[in-house]
Amino acid sequence: MTFSQVVMEVMRQLEGAYALIFKSPHYPNELIACKRGSTLILGVNEVSDQNSAKSFQNVKSLTTNGSPREFFFSSDLCAIVEHTKNYLAIEDNEIIHIKDGSVSILKFDKEKEKPASVQRALSVLEMEVEQIKKGSYDHFMQKEIHEQPHSLTTTMRGRLKDSGVVLGGLKEHLKTLRRSRRVIFIGCGTSYNAALAARPFVEELTGIPVTMEVASDLLDRQGPIYREETAVFVSQSGETADTLLALEYALEKGALCVGVTNTVGSTLSRKTHCGIHINAGCEIGVASTKAYTSQIVVMAMIALAIGSDQLSTQPRRESIITGLSSLPSTTNWINNLPCQ
Missing domain, CATH: 3.40.50.10490 (Glucose-6-phosphate isomerase like protein; domain 1)
Known part of the structure; x- marks a missing residue:
């Protein structure tokens, strides 16, 4: 089973509101997040050099372009503004699958065996770092x-x-x-x-x-x-x-x-x-x-x-x-x- 299939089987058993992030030694270099009812935000930042300096560039695509990336999950936009201004508000029953720097989005449906692929664009956060100091x-x-x-x-x-x-x-x-x-x-x-x-x-x-x-x-x-x-x-x-x-x-x-x-x-x-x-x-x-x-x-x-x-x-x-x-x-x- 793929990592996303494992997570989907977990989601089929869950009721109520949740926001979850999954990481496993059985699936290295992969991370999966999903939510229902609760808030979950994904921040994406391109690393400009080996020292992890933040570039704050407008990352248009969710797929990797060869540059290393950092990902941030939060329940509030204020928490990610000092790291990146590029974010994606995750919708209910969406599965965010990060693998080797690329992000894919799947729409989960309990009634269907296979989730549908979703195309989403990142938004730019209109907030300054000084506001959270x-x-x-x-x-x-x-x-x-x-x-x-x-x-x-x-x-x-x-x-x-x-x-x-x-x-x-x-x-x-x-x-x-x-x-x-x-x-x-x-x-x-x-x-x-x-x-x-x-x-x-x-x-x-x-x-x-x-x-x-x-x-x-x-x-x-x-x-x-x-x-x-x-x-x-x-x-x-x-x-x-x-x-x-x-x-x-x-x-x-x-x-x-x-x-x-x-x-x-x-x-x-x-x-x-x-x-x-x-x-x-x-x-x-x-x-x-x-x-x-x-x-x-x-x-x-x-x-x-x-x-x-x-x-x-x-x-x-x-x-x-x-x-x-x-x-x-x-x-x-x-x-x-x-x-x-």
Whole structure:
């Protein structure tokens, strides 16, 4: 049996969520990874010389071109950025087979004896190494609290204008959003609370009823979701397990699914019909700070975009736009806080 056949026999017996990497002395120079439900990222880097210096070149092909390569597996993009910017987000039931520097991807199906070959291209990570360093701060949470004025600026940059809000990620679906019978905010933990804080803006500016759902509770109840409704999924990482399961449920029901996430290339951003990246920068601290404030701002901008066709709310929209524009400068007092 080949190494991939051995792993497939293991996968046939497994239930639930997992992310696994296999290495065996019986199959030297080979490595296999697979996942279902959990997050797994593959980073690929070409080694520029014998000292393993990182080239950070854009590795286009997954097959080897004769140059030695390094491979990195992680559950989070932040962990690989200091090693490489070229990554592949592994999908459920995919088998990543690395042999002699080349990567092949197979799609596993329990019902079929042989997996199908898949062609995938690497993505380029839009993140700087400095974002994952603490600098002069004692810990990442402290650093991210002080970064809030900057993160709010990047969240609104190019989107918030005097004439209104421009959200390219929603442009093609604005008409559907405006015709929605109900907007359902779905999230967990801090993301759920960010949506709760933004709910008054959405109801006031759009005139659409808004309900809140904790993702796990929605699944337990099998709560009703209809085709004429919009489900907005909020997640900093875009990989929250309960939120992704709720997304699968909403997709089955035929609702328009909108994602609000901080992570480009995350499962949430790939599986929703449309959405907005909050662009708050990498958040490593467990207690969410800058992502929380940026999520609220993004959802306020979504409300402004949906309600932009209503003349009755124009004065209110203009006052909110003015307030959002001045928000980074009014939060600059955070930078005067002591670092201790």
